[in-house]
Amino acid sequence: MLTWIFTKTPLLLFTQSFWRDEAFSYFMAKKSVFEIILSTAKDFSPPLYYLVLHYWMKVFGSTEIALRSLSLVFFWATIYVAFLFLNDIFKIKLKKSFFYLIFFIINPLLLYYAFEARMYTMFAFFASLSYYAFFKKNYKLYLFSAIAGLFTQYYMLLVIFSQLFFLIINKKRVESFKKNTIYIALFVFLPWFVYFLTQNGFPNSFWISKPQFKDIFGLLGVIYTGNEYSFYGNTFIQAIYQNLLYFSIVLSLITAISIFLYIKKFTLKEKLNYQLLFIWGIGIAVVIGLISFIKPLYFPRYLIFATVGFLLLTIFVLEKINVYLRVALIIVLMTLTFNYQKLQIEYRKKTDLRRVLKEIHAIADKRDFIYVDDLDFFTAQYYFDESRVFIYGKSYKEIPVYNGKTLIPKEKVALSLPFYPQKAFILNSYGDYSIQAMY
Numbered sequence: 447m448l449t450w451i452f453t454k455t456p457l458l459l460f461t462q463s464f465w466r467d468e469a470f471s472y473f474m475a476k477k478s479v480f481e482i483i484l485s486t487a488k489d490f491s492p493p494l495y496y497l498v499l500h501y502w503m504k505v506f507g508s509t510e511i512a513l514r515s516l517s518l519v520f521f522w523a524t525i526y527v528a529f530l531f532l533n534d535i536f537k538i539k540l541k542k543s544f545f546y547l548i549f550f551i552i553n554p555l556l557l558y559y560a561f562e563a564r565m566y567t568m569f570a571f572f573a574s575l576s577y578y579a580f581f582k583k584n585y586k587l588y589l590f591s592a593i594a595g596l597f598t599q600y601y602m603l604l605v606i607f608s609q610l611f612f613l614i615i616n617k618k619r620v621e622s623f624k625k626n627t628i629y630i631a632l633f634v635f636l637p638w639f640v641y642f643l644t645q646n647g648f649p650n651s652f653w654i655s656k657p658q659f660k661d662i663f664g665l666l667g668v669i670y671t672g673n674e675y676s677f678y679g680n681t682f683i684q685a686i687y688q689n690l691l692y693f694s695i696v697l698s699l700i701t702a703i704s705i706f707l708y709i710k711k712f713t714l715k716e717k718l719n720y721q722l723l724f725i726w727g728i729g730i731a732v733v734i735g736l737i738s739f740i741k742p743l744y745f746p747r748y749l750i751f752a753t754v755g756f757l758l759l760t761i762f763v764l765e766k767i768n769v770y771l772r773v774a775l776i777i778v779l780m781t782l783t784f785n786y787q788k789l790q791i792e793y794r795k796k797t798d799l800r801r802v803l804k805e806i807h808a809i810a811d812k813r814d815f816i817y818v819d820d821l822d823f824f825t826a827q828y829y830f831d832e833s834r835v836f837i838y839g840k841s842y843k844e845i846p847v848y849n850g851k852t853l854i855p856k857e858k859v860a861l862s863l864p865f866y867p868q869k870a871f872i873l874n875s876y877g878d879y880s881i882q883a884m885y
Contacts, residue, residue, distance in 0.1 A: 455791070456557050456558075456561065456787065456791065457561075458791055458795070459557075459558060459560075459561035459562070459791075460511060460514055460518075460561045461510070461511065462510075462795060462796050462798070463510075463796050463797065463798045463799050463800035463801070463825075463829075464510055464563070464796070464799075464800070464825055464828055464829075465796045465797070465799075465825060466821050466822060466823075466824055466825050466849075466850070467562075467564055468510075468513065468514075468562060468563040468564060468825075469824035469825040469827065469828040470824045470850045470853065471495075471496065471499060471513065471563045471564060471565075472503075472508060472513060472563065472824075472828055473824055473827065473828075473853055474486070474489075474496045474853060475496045475497075475499035475500045475502075475503055475513075476500070476503065476508070477500075479497060479500065482496045482497055482500060485852045485853060486852075487638075487641055487642050487645040487646065488645050488646050488847075488851075488852040489646070489847075489850065489852045490600075490646075490847075490848055491565060491598075491599060491600070492596065492597045492598060492599065492600065492638065492642075493597065494565075494568075494594060494597035494598045495564075495565030495568050495569075495598050496565075498516065498568070499513065499516055499563070502515075502516045510563070513563035514561050514562060514563045516563070516568075517559060517560055517561065517562055517563060517564065517566075517567040517568065518560050518561065518567075520560075520567040520568040520570070520571045521556065521557075521559075521560030521567045521571075523571045524550070524556065524567065524570050524571045524574055524754060525547055525550050525551060527571065527574040527575050527578055527754075528547060528550045528574070528754060528757070528758065529543055529544075529547055530578055531578060531581075531758050532546055532547070532758075532761065534582075535578070535581050535582075535719070536719075536758075536761070536762060536765065538761075538765065546761050548780070549757050549760070549761065549779070549780075549783075550754070550757055552780070552783050552784065552787065553670070553671075553753060553757065553783065554670075554671045554672055554673075554783065554786050554787055554790055555670075555671060555672025555746060555747070555750060555753045556570065556672075556750070556753060556754070557787070558672065558790065558794075559672075559747060559750060564747075565598050565599055566599070566747050566748075566750045567750070568598055569595060569598045569599040569601070569602065569750060569751065570750045570751050570753075570754055572591045572592075572594045572595035572598055572602070573591075573595050573602060573605045573751035573754070574751060574754045574755075575587070575591035575595075576588055576591040576592045576595055576602075576605060576606075576609075577605070577609070577722070577726055577755065578591075579591055579592075580609050580623060580722075581719075581722070583623055583624075585624060585627045588627055588628075588631075589627060589630060589631055592605075592606060592628070592631035593631050593634050593635065596631065596632075596634075596635040597635065597638065599748070601748045601749065601751075604730050604734070604749075605726075605730075605751060606628060606631065606632065608725050608726060608729065608730055609623070609628060609722075610625070610628060611725065612721060612722050612725055613625060615721075616718060616721070646847070654738070654742040654743065654744070654745050655742055656738060656739060656742050657735060657738050657739060657742075657744060661735075662735070663694060664690055664691065664694045665694070665731060665732065665735055666693070666694050666697040666698055666701065666728070666756075667690040667691065667692075667693035667694035667697065668690070668731075668746055669727070669728070669731050669746070669749070669752055669753055669756050670693055670697060670753065670756060670757075671689075671690060671693060671746075671786055672746040672747065672750070672753060673686070673690055673746065674745070674746055674747070683789070683793055685789055686786070686789050686790075686793065689782060689785055689786050689789060690786075692782055693782055693786070696775065696778055696779060696782070697760070699775075700760055700763055700764070700775060701728070701763075703763060703767060704720065704724075704759070704762075704763040707763065707766050707767075708720055711766070712766075716766075719762065720759070720762065723755055723758055723759040723762055724759060726751075726752065726754075726755030726756075726758075726759075727752055727753075727754075727755030727756030727757070727758065727759040727760075728752075728755075728756060728759070730749065730752055731744070731749055731752045734749065760779075764776065797875060797876060797877050798877060799822065799825050799826070799829065799873075799877060800829050801877075802873065802877045802879065803816070803825075803826060803829040803830050803873075804829070806830070806871045806873070806879065807829075807830060810869075810871060811867070811868075811869070813867070813868045814834065814864075814868060814869045814870070814871065815834045815835070815836055815860070815864060815868070815869075815870045815871070816830055816834060816835045816836070816870070816871045816873055817836050817837070817838030817839075817860055817863075817870045817871070817872045817873065818835065818836070818837060818838065818872075818873050819837065819838075819839060819840075819874070819875060820837050820840065820845045820846075820849050820850075820851075820854065821849060821875055822873065822875055823835065823837050823850075823854060823858070824850060824853070826873065835858070836858055836859065836860035837854070837858055837859045837860065838859075838860045838870070838872060840859075841859065841861075842854075842856045842859045845859075862884065863882050863883055863884045864883055864884065865883065865884050865885075866883040866884065866885050867883075868883060869881050869882070869883045870882050870883060
């Protein structure tokens with residue numbers, strides 16, 4: 447039974463081997479507070495997540511489960527914010543609100559990153575909390591969540607600009623949220639952002655690829671599921687593609703119904719709520735998606751906050767339609783979601799470098815080294831002796847900045863094989879390795 451639970455359910459994500467980004471989180475968070483601040487300015491994420499993880503590790507340790515548990519805490523915190531929207535803003539009854547929370551709990555994108563030692567779930571929480579504070583005109587809560595979000599992920603700027611945009615287009619229709627509160631949050635963040643630009647700037651190249659025109663038709667499915675093609679081994683998987691297509695059809699139908707209701711039936715208050723939810727859940731993703739044809743910026747995990755907004759928008763619309771159609775759409779959405787989760791667990795497994803490195807550790811001499819590509823450098827260091835892990839096959843200059851270069855010393859690049867009897871275990875990203883030396 448336990449074997450099935452940890453291999454066929456999302457709990458597999460909790461216990462599987464670390465991958466590069468998670469191992470990078472560990473090495474960043476284990477540094478001193480001052481070093482974290484300096485190092486993150488040269489990387490691509492602000493320091494708050496690493497600072498929180500730094501103290502989290504002091505209390506709970508640095509195992510995979512301990513590090514991933516921080517994200518799980520923010521996952522449930524995000525679920526609570528979703529409940530506040532349903533019960534406090536949408537005025538949905540308590541029992542029905544709890545039922546609708548299932549959509550958030552089983553969502554493929556939210557659940558996947560609930561079990562990953564990265565900042566995305568923490569970002570989703572602060573972004574969602576800022577929208578809730580914006581709805582409620584709770585200025586202290588807004589300042590806290592907006593500033594915390596900005597220091598967690600740079601895409602929080604999109605959240606804040608979306609809120610400003612909502613105020614601009616509804617200047618004469620709503621009791622205005624105090625824009626000064628938004629400006630204060632941006633002002634607090636400005637010194638860090640300027641410092642980041644002086645240390646790092648915007649690189650000319652990045653690892654996100656440009657979308658294809660056909661991707662536009664699957665956008666709603668991508669927002670809902672967080673589908674990332676590149677993480678399936680660049681292999682076209684027909685079952686996942688079909689599931690994503692069905693999602694997009696159903697969600698397009700719901701969106702079309704919502705537009706009809708907005709034009710024909712919504713009250714002024716409902717129209718305002720719908721506008722903000724639409725901007726949050728769909729609008730930002732559409733704009734970033736279109737910009738990505740020129741400058742690639744769209745990647746589902748970076749827009750994880752939009753998934754929360756899209757789920758809330760979907761529920762908001764479902765509550766306004768005929769009960770029979772509502773039940774039918776709920777059944778279809780949940781069926782597709784469970785099926786997608788099953789496929790994600792089957793095909794989106796992280797390479798088990800933990801097992802391979804334990805095997806190498808058992809047969810390697812204490813003088814031997816591990817040579818890896820820069821993508822696996824931090825993972826190998828996490829599971830092996832840090833002093834014996836080196837990058838092989840490229841020069842230091844060839845290592846992209848976005849591969850965690852800020853934490854890679856120049857002396858960690860090996861230019862040649864060791865002389866026998868020392869050996870190098872050359873490990874590739876698929877978990878295969880060879881043993882080589884110079885004679």
